[in-house]
Amino acid sequence: MQNNKYFKLFFILFFMGSGLVFWSCTKADEQPGNSLQTNVSTGENGLIVLIHDKVEGIPVILAGSEEDHFIVSFRNELEGSSLKFEAIQDSLPIIMKDDKGNSWDITGTAVSGPSKGEKLIFMRSYMGYWFSWGTFFPGAKIYKNPETAKFQPRVYLSGEWLVPQNQVLSGGPGKDGIPALKNPEFLNRIEASYMNDEDLVLGVVVGSEARAYPHKILDWHEIINDKVQDRSIVITYCPLTGTGIGWNQDQKGITSTFGVSGLLYNSNLVPYDRETDSYWSQMRLDCIKGSRKGEKIETFQLIETTWKTWKKAYPNTRVVSSNTGYSRNYSRYPYGNYKTDASVYFPISTKDSRLHAKEVVHGIILNDKAVIYRFEHFQ
């Protein structure tokens, strides 16, 4: 009699729980983007979560881990059709497999399966503080956030500057007052004793070579001109917007090295190229003043994550040495409480308070519009 009572109670709770799970799944499917989350398993690393979504009608696959502090995004298309992915845990740099039997790494390369060697197209995307996305892409859609903001089309002016000149401000130190690095020294992971596991790095993989560019170096230099194998690249990082973006040095047949102009547009880094002295906007990804005004920048994939995660994924990685030729205390963050407080040092054209100003988010840019993905969706 007593057992029968517990049996009924168990069934009631079971059906209530099942109903709740079904309801929450249905609600999730109703969110913008008609997205699907796939959580598979967890291990000693952070849980990798996948999101299948569409941006401007283009199918995309995002993979990320809040604990490991990375989000990567690719166009979900191989040989003309979309794939259905499933996360793979604890196998970095491998992060997912598809329904055709391929396994994919964090750079979007098929490392095994029938399409081995193929690469997914990297979406034009990067990480950064929310306020910068709000001001560079007004009205940006936030994944699974029903709140909207007014879309404002991007400004293209025809004068000396492509952007409103009164929004271009002096950051303080002057042109080259913040010294960009060129072909810095590198260390292997054992030699890099100045790095801590939780330090953030911008990782790049070219062929079989992996390199890491630490925030703690970039906070002081903002630009690193480098050559990996036969590829000339520029690592651009703005400490004020938290954005790290990989630029190709070869743009339309011109090979450029870049320096820090000392100017800011919407509180964001304005690099200049030393060949034509043209000024570029890091986040807009175009030239805003000079003979190359209006040219778009070609980007390549940078992966922002922790040093711990990066060296686990790429044990043979090399990392920029603290012996940069400049006397700096790289263990000290130069901007006080800036990473966490709500302050923005320089005026911005649009303020969007849907998220905390300094929340680090991943944005995908397509047709001058952005869709934002938060780490809370990757936990």
Add this chain to the structure above:
Amino acid sequence: MFINTINILLRKIKWFPAFFMVWIVQTGNVHGQACCSGGVPISNMIGVRPAEIHHLTIRGTYDGNYLNSFFTGSDKLNENIVSRYSQTVFIQGIYGITERLSINALMNWVHHKRTVTSAYSDGSSTKVSGFGDAILLGQYKLIKFNEASIYLTGGIKIPTGKSDVKDENGILMAADLQPGTGSWDMIAGAGFVKSHFIRPGMSFTSTFISKLNTYSERYNGQQNYKYGNDFQFLLGITDSFFMKSMLLNPGLLVRFWHTTPDKIEDSLFPNTGGTWIYLAPSVNFQFTDMISIFGSTEIPVYQKLTGSQLSTTIRFALGFQLNISTSKNKLLIPEMKDF
């Protein structure tokens, strides 16, 4: 003798230590000038002692401040990418209205030059010139006893200098390169002067000056910015010698200077504020009762800066002083010239 004088003074004005303590506490609680110590050195000019009754003192000073030392905290880094040279010309008038009260007005013209030397920019410079902010002070001689006196100073800094100067490309210059700050600031302080210190020609000076700053608008009102407050404590001695027909006044001053970090809205602006201690030898040549010239230098002996900043490598001043009597009273021989 000196200690006795202090004791007598303290007995006469029992509330003075309390006043002094309250002021220190108040100053310590308020939140320094923009990054680096390269702004217009207005605070340096405030510590001049009051004029005697019906005497007008006119001082002209050229101040050169060369900054080529890069510090993180108190560590000097081997770094010389950015250097600055700020030149300021001050004109200051001090007039004694009564036995106790005098007024002090200060105007300046400033020229900043910032040079970046790197592998890619062989010494490109940014230059800014213009009139700086003005200062209007009242100085009250609180007590004079036994060749010693205590005076109080209070006044305002008036934002007469431009704070929206743009470069040749039409870009607004950084705040620390602007001739003015754009803010109305309050100044208060106190000084103690003891003549016949140790020997008849020697004098001792102790001055406390604080500048409490207010917010100013930047970027067409899009941002409220507040320079950190200044707190200065100066201790100095001067002596007097006759050299032929000229009076020679060598002096040595120790200047303790502390500024709190700047603020943007309610947030502290990084890499601003710090503590400096300077040793400043000076010399004054008095040709007649009316005319003297002076020169001084400031050598930083201790610097502890908030974050990483460019700081003073060497500083020097040259100037003249005219003492004009508007009555039949004889002039006092000028002694310590704070700068």
